[in-house]
Amino acid sequence: MLSVCLSASLHGYLRTSGRVFVDDSGATVQLRGFGLGGWLVQEGYMWNTSGFYGSTSVIQREIIELVGDSAASQFYNDYYLAYITETDVIQLSDWGFNCLRVPFHYKFFSPDTGVFVEEGFNILDPLLEWCSNNEIYLILDMHCAPGAQNRNDFSDGNGNEAGLWVHEYNRDWTVAIWKYIAKHYSESQWIGGYDLINEPVLEGGFTSGNLRQFFIEIVDSIRSVDQNHIVFIEGNWYGNDFTSLTPPFDDNMAYSFHHYVGPSDQTSWVNQYVGMSQDYNVPLWVGEIGENSNHWAYHKIKLFDENNIGWSWWNYKHNNSVSTLLGIDVPLGFRSILNYWSNLGPRPSQSNAESGLQELVSAYLIENCRPNIGLLAAFNDPEFGTKAKPYKDHHIPGLLAAVDYDLGINGVAYQDDVYEDPDKFGGNSTSWNNGWSYRNDGVDIEKSTDNIGANYNVGWTNLHDWTGYTITADSSGMYSIRVRIAAIEGNGRLQIYYNNEPITGEIGVHNTGGWQNWQWRTIGDNFIDAGQGLLQVKIKNIEFNIKDMDFVFLGEIQPTIDIYGNFPNPFTLGTTIVLNITHDVSGNLNIYNTAGHFVKRLYDGSFTPGKMVFDWKGKDQYNKAVSSGVYYFHLDTEKFSSSGKMLLIK
Numbered sequence: 001m002l003s004v005c006l007s008a009s010l011h012g013y014l015r016t017s018g019r020v021f022v023d024d025s026g027a028t029v030q031l032r033g034f035g036l037g038g039w040l041v042q043e044g045y046m047w048n049t050s051g052f053y054g055s056t057s058v059i060q061r062e063i064i065e066l067v068g069d070s071a072a073s074q075f076y077n078d079y080y081l082a083y084i085t086e087t088d089v090i091q092l093s094d095w096g097f098n099c100l101r102v103p104f105h106y107k108f109f110s111p112d113t114g115v116f117v118e119e120g121f122n123i124l125d126p127l128l129e130w131c132s133n134n135e136i137y138l139i140l141d142m143h144c145a146p147g148a149q150n151r152n153d154f155s156d157g158n159g160n161e162a163g164l165w166v167h168e169y170n171r172d173w174t175v176a177i178w179k180y181i182a183k184h185y186s187e188s189q190w191i192g193g194y195d196l197i198n199e200p201v202l203e204g205g206f207t208s209g210n211l212r213q214f215f216i217e218i219v220d221s222i223r224s225v226d227q228n229h230i231v232f233i234e235g236n237w238y239g240n241d242f243t244s245l246t247p248p249f250d251d252n253m254a255y256s257f258h259h260y261v262g263p264s265d266q267t268s269w270v271n272q273y274v275g276m277s278q279d280y281n282v283p284l285w286v287g288e289i290g291e292n293s294n295h296w297a298y299h300k301i302k303l304f305d306e307n308n309i310g311w312s313w314w315n316y317k318h319n320n321s322v323s324t325l326l327g328i329d330v331p332l333g334f335r336s337i338l339n340y341w342s343n344l345g346p347r348p349s350q351s352n353a354e355s356g357l358q359e360l361v362s363a364y365l366i367e368n369c370r371p372n373i374g375l376l377a378a379f380n381d382p383e384f385g386t387k388a389k390p391y392k393d394h395h396i397p398g399l400l401a402a403v404d405y406d407l408g409i410n411g412v413a414y415q416d417d418v419y420e421d422p423d424k425f426g427g428n429s430t431s432w433n434n435g436w437s438y439r440n441d442g443v444d445i446e447k448s449t450d451n452i453g454a455n456y457n458v459g460w461t462n463l464h465d466w467t468g469y470t471i472t473a474d475s476s477g478m479y480s481i482r483v484r485i486a487a488i489e490g491n492g493r494l495q496i497y498y499n500n501e502p503i504t505g506e507i508g509v510h511n512t513g514g515w516q517n518w519q520w521r522t523i524g525d526n527f528i529d530a531g532q533g534l535l536q537v538k539i540k541n542i543e544f545n546i547k548d549m550d551f552v553f554l555g556e557i558q559p560t561i562d563i564y565g566n567f568p569n570p571f572t573l574g575t576t577i578v579l580n581i582t583h584d585v586s587g588n589l590n591i592y593n594t595a596g597h598f599v600k601r602l603y604d605g606s607f608t609p610g611k612m613v614f615d616w617k618g619k620d621q622y623n624k625a626v627s628s629g630v631y632y633f634h635l636d637t638e639k640f641s642s643s644g645k646m647l648l649i650k
Contacts, residue, residue, distance in 0.1 A: 031310025
């Protein structure tokens with residue numbers, strides 16, 4: 001542990017100073033980090049066992065039933081070592097984060113009343129050393145207290161009572177455990193503090209005043225052996241009700257609330273906590289926030305940073321989630337165990353079950369996880385809310401995956417009607433990504449079943465949805481563009497834009513015979529200048545899937561002007577001719593009758609890149625109305641010419 005003390009001596013203990021956290025030099029420390037949920041406390045929803053095996057003790061019991069005590073013990077040892085390693089900590093530090101909240105089960109320190117063990121220290125001490133070497137604070141969170149502090153499975157509750165409040169001996173036991181932990185870590189300077197009780201929910205007869213006295217008793221026991229560390233106090237009702245918990249009762253304490261609900265643009269709710277902080281000159285920390293989209297995360301974290309509120313995103317990593325910092329795909333061997341537990345498959349043999357558990361261990365190693373690049377950008381890029389930036393380095397010619405759209409909030413990098421869950425845990429809770437795959441945005445993404453092109457596709461398309469892609473054309477010239485689509489109806493339509501101008505008309509999507517029956521659809525040839533530009537795929541009518549876009553370089557062909565036609569046609573009072581200019585050219589646009597006689601010149605000069613529109617009111621060069629009939633507009637430049645037919649009806 002020598003390295004812990006040497007490294008930490010440069011900063012000293014984290015402590016409170018008025019409404020902020022500071023290091024030993026007095027510099028403000030804005031806590032930014034993650035909860036290690038699912039590590040020492042396995043939760044059913046994180047392991048995809050909710051509904052049949054939800055709590056950490058039940059999960060452990062069922063694993064033992066499958067593979068026996070010895071193999072189960074080996075699995076847990078391996079899992080604890082794989083979930084977070086020194087490589088994880090170094091990466092977190094490189095990404096700019098400075099704290100980790102460690103949920104733990106009381107049994108790691110005291111499996112029975114009066115019995116104290118070092119198992120928890122043996123697991124945590126290596127992590128503490130890695131964190132000290134990388135300037136990351138550890139905040140210890142009693143996630144499962146003796147008897148359970150609420151009835152929920154994540155507290156290892158039994159669903160019938162929160163025994164911590166019902167039985168006094170559980171509270172005495174909790175006090176003793178915290179004293180035991182604090183004595184061990186009293187001089188560990190990269191322990192950021194102690195989160196005393198996670199999300200308490202009081203049982204009838206145990207009042208908020210009783211809760212205050214219980215917290216005071218815990219703090220007094222800690223202070224008898226440890227004067228150095230912050231104590232974090234969570235409110236009743238899952239951390240958010242601070243009735244009777246003010247004023248503060250220690251000189252080095254902070255209030256911690258949790259936040260999961262409400263739309264991203266709602267800010268007034270935070271005033272209740274900011275007011276408490278101002279009234280009592282005490283810091284705030286959001287011990288848990290998360291389980292929502294990157295759009296939601298950006299706005300919430302921005303709100304906390306503006307109000308000097310530290311935060312810990314829930315969660316660092318767990319099975320099959322798009323909202324964690326690291327994504328983990330559930331391996332097939334472990335999925336067979338889940339299928340058995342949920343009565344969807346046969347019981348695996350002991351050897352297969354052991355292999356499946358070890359596959360899960362391997363999946364948790366950081367080198368096998370997928371970083372949530374969008375979430376990182378939401379936390380670390382101040383322009384995430386205003387400027388789209390590349391998710392991948394796209395070059396054309398080449399293949400472009402539809403799911404690799406740019407980074408940014410809804411309306412900046414993409415557009416979707418549902419881009420967050422504003423009613424988490426409520427009756428109107430909804431998924432912002434219906435396919436729950438690959439990205440943590442409003443774009444709906446699912447795993448594709450074929451082995452051509454991208455592994456994922458965009459689906460559930462709705463009118464006005466769009467995705468944007470920063471691309472680099474390696475050469476100026478003509479590109480043939482095609483898209484890979486699938487649909488079971490023939491009503492879908494899309495349109496491609498480049499640098500905010502349409503480069504195609506609306507392209508119909510026909511019935512391909514199934515949502516995963518993919519077909520290429522060529523949508524036209526277009527001139528694209530070399531360099532960087534913004535490609536947008538806009539949905540003009542629902543509903544279809546899109547997977548890949550292919551840009552084939554046709555050569556350095558001279559640029560053209562796309563004539564979209566005239567609208568309306570036929571017309572009575574007037575019509576508008578629409579051109580899309582891909583390159584600077586000079587020429588003229590004239591009107592002729594069916595005999596080839598000149599009627600009127602609409603334009604003579606330079607055509608500049610972009611969309612140009614020209615109105616004709618059905619009059620000749622002398623401003624006299626012409627008669628009904630067929631007329632032609634004729635575009636003539638130094639490089640090419642083109643014509644279109646119009647019908648005037650009076």
